[in-house]
Amino acid sequence: MQEAVAAVVRLSELVNADLNLVRRGRYLTADIQLVLGAQTCFVSIIEGRIAGVETRPQIMRPASFRLAADLSAWLRFWHRMPEPGWHDILAMMKKGHLSVDGDLRIFMGHLQYIKDVVALPRRLLGGA
């Protein structure tokens, strides 16, 4: 768990160093939650840049939307060459391995940016 959470915390440097990704997300300012089993990561996005990632418990902290899956599901998604069905968050949703709830207009309106952001831990956890 610790390694996965640490990788999510490093989204700030991974996203902010990717100027093209920041450009594509420039119209998104939102707080989102990534739920890895029992651990919730609070990710603040300001105009496409990651302003911060917090991992301490914060009950009732609002968010535009949250993406939730078991840690094992995230780890399969974050494999460098994921297996079929574990390679895309919508694929995982279809199979019931991941859920989204909250303001779906924001989620769908920035879908590719969000897909690309949440896939970035693959670079750190990708395995062989």
Add this chain to the structure above:
Amino acid sequence: MVARFEPIVGRYVHFEIEGRPQRIYFEEAGSGIPLVCLHTAGTDNRQWRHLLNDTEFTRDFRVIAFDLPWHGKSYPPTGFENEEYRLTTAGFISAIRDFCAALELDRPVVMGCSIGGRIVLDLAAAHAKEFTALIGVQCSDYHKPWYDSSWLNRPDVNGGEVCAALVSGMMAPQSPTATVQETLWQYKQSGPGVFKGDLYFYGTDGDFRDRMSTIDTSLCPIYLLTGEYDYSASPEDTLRTAKALGNGVYVEIMKELGHFPMSENPAQFRRYLAPVLARIKDQPAR
């Protein structure tokens, strides 16, 4: 730099589909057995450009890819502004058969992907004798809708961006970035509501499960090719369809490919297509 021309030639042909005049754009290359290619929902015939440029195939096949009405360079029919676009089974079948008739094709092979892969089952059931063979890429007898398609056409979400983002994960992670992005660009360029309108056929009008027994594969061979990373028209869907078709149907689950084999990774796709086209070429005349 020396200019390089491709062998592809594009033209327009006028004919009626379900009583409405249409101006249909198509591209072709090669000579021999006519091979008509059908694009996926919400895109156009550019998906087939790599096949049209593949001289190993165009030596024996006249490869032809047309844009359905509302797609690519085929305009919607006159008066379209007063209707909501919906692809129906009857309209799709008419478009294919009327196109083949307009070009006076003699028992062509039809190869379709996704919605195009689904419609070949209708062609097999009702018009098998008109075709030399049918190839269903990402083919299934039923596509269960799994998300709210209203997201694809509404004023507060960019239609091109969301359509592309929705299908981006249907491609295999091994597929080259350049051809993946080109495939997504086609979705970004699609007309508003066209992808959604095509899905009406795919998810609502096109449930073929109770008609599988009407297909006689001895009248026209059927070949099924499905990419392993496609979670929309999945390998399980194709294998179920193949099982319902019974013995004699050729089915292959393609490694390192997703929902758009011919455009996301043409080099990988041709490895699977080559033996199919070789079989069709050697097929005894009927």
